[in-house]
Amino acid sequence: MKRKLIIFDIDGTLLYSNKIDSQCFADTYEKVYKKPFPTIDWTKYPHVTDDTIFKTVIQEQFGRVASFEEMDAFRNEFVELIKQKRIETPNKFKAIKNSRKIIELLVADDSYKVGIATGGWRKPAMVKLNHIGILTKQLHMSFADGNPTREDIINGVFQQTNALDLEFEKVVYVGDAVWDVTTTRNMNLPFIGVRREGDFEVLRKIGAETIISDYSDIDIFKRAIEEARVPQTMMT
Numbered sequence: 001m002k003r004k005l006i007i008f009d010i011d012g013t014l015l016y017s018n019k020i021d022s023q024c025f026a027d028t029y030e031k032v033y034k035k036p037f038p039t040i041d042w043t044k045y046p047h048v049t050d051d052t053i054f055k056t057v058i059q060e061q062f063g064r065v066a067s068f069e070e071m072d073a074f075r076n077e078f079v080e081l082i083k084q085k086r087i088e089t090p091n092k093f094k095a096i097k098n099s100r101k102i103i104e105l106l107v108a109d110d111s112y113k114v115g116i117a118t119g120g121w122r123k124p125a126m127v128k129l130n131h132i133g134i135l136t137k138q139l140h141m142s143f144a145d146g147n148p149t150r151e152d153i154i155n156g157v158f159q160q161t162n163a164l165d166l167e168f169e170k171v172v173y174v175g176d177a178v179w180d181v182t183t184t185r186n187m188n189l190p191f192i193g194v195r196r197e198g199d200f201e202v203l204r205k206i207g208a209e210t211i212i213s214d215y216s217d218i219d220i221f222k223r224a225i226e227e228a229r230v231p232q233t234m235m236t
Contacts, residue, residue: 002167002168002169003110003111003113003166003167003168004111004112004113004168004169004170004171004172004225005112005113005114005115005140005157005161005166005168005171006106006112006113006114006115006171006172006174006225007114007115007116007117007140007154007157007171007172007173007174008103008114008115008116008117008173008174008175009116009117009118009173009175009176009177009180010116010120010125010128010129011118011119011120011128011176012096012175012177012194012196013096013099013174013175013176014095014099014100014103014128014129014132014134015094015095015096015099015128015131015132016093016094016096016196017092017094017128020085020089020092020093021082021124021128022040022042023040024078024081024082024085025037025040025050025053025078026040027081028074028077028078029054029057029074031077032074032077033061035061037057038057038060038061042179043178043179047119047148047149047150048119048150048177048179049120049144049147049149049150049153050075050120050121050124050144051071051121051144051146051147051148052144054066054071054074055071055148058070075121075123075124076123078121078124079123079127082124082127082128083127086127093128093131093132094132095132095133096196096214096215097196097214097215097216098214098215098216098218099132099134099214099215100132100133100134101215101218102215103134103135103139104135105218107138107139113140113161113166114138114139115139115140115141115157115160115161116129116136116139116140116141116142116157117141117142117150117153117154117156117157117173118142118143118144118153119144119150119153119179120143120144121143121144121145122141122143122144122145125143140157140161141157142154142155142156142157142159142160143156150179150180150183151183151186151187154173154183154187154189170190170225170228171190172189172190172191172192172225172228173189173190173192174191174192174193174194175191175193175194176195176196176203178203178206180193181193181203181206181207181231182206182231184231185207185230185231185232185233188230189230190228190229190230191208191209191210191228191229191230191231192210192211192212192224192225192228193208193210193211193212194211194212194213194214195211195212196213196214197213198213205234206231206234207231207232207233207234208231209227209228209229209231209232210224210227210228210229212224
């Protein structure tokens with residue numbers, strides 16, 4: 001049986017807490033290393049993944065390669081701060097409307113398989129998914145741990161589905177950011193953009209065609225899956 005594989009990003013796609021979580025990353029760095037974090041404008045880094053961002057800053061500020069042990073220690077501090085912020089201000093960490101429901105509906109439908117491919121590390125990503133009640137047991141998930149690029153992360157989902165001999169008539173990636181558009185274009189993957197504030201032009205101007213604000217209308221989302229195309233190459 002051929003199915004469709006729908007792969008979701010997390011931040012800005014299933015939930016919104018991007019600015020606070022980004023600041024937590026910077027605050028954790030400054031606490032651990034007693035140095036200012038360069039910028040939370042992720043476009044300034046070679047790849048928008050936690051692995052690459054962390055390693056890049058360590059290389060730039062200390063002139064050396066980050067060790068696995070220090071990355072793991074940093075990651076644990078980062079997770080604790082994320083948990084703390086969710087307790088202190090739970091209203092600032094919300095699901096995109098119907099995101100949990102759409103995951104549940106797709107998982108329950110034999111026509112689909114569902115993946116998660118996020119530029120974040122596994123531990124903080126799981127805190128976020130658990131916070132909004134998304135069950136992950138039946139999801140094919142890939143994270144930044146050991147994956148320097150977003151292409152590597154999406155390929156991690158494919159490795160899991162290939163190991164199960166699953167075939168798909170269509171694969172669609174759902175994301176919210178400019179780097180999601182770039183990644184899906186690079187990988188020749190159809191893309192659905194999510195912009196909860198309705199600022200669709202952010203993604204349209206770089207080639208995305210199918211964009212939604214949330215998952216409130218299930219039929220609209222399923223139609224978006226059918227209509228999703230690989231982002232266009234924009235002429236300069």
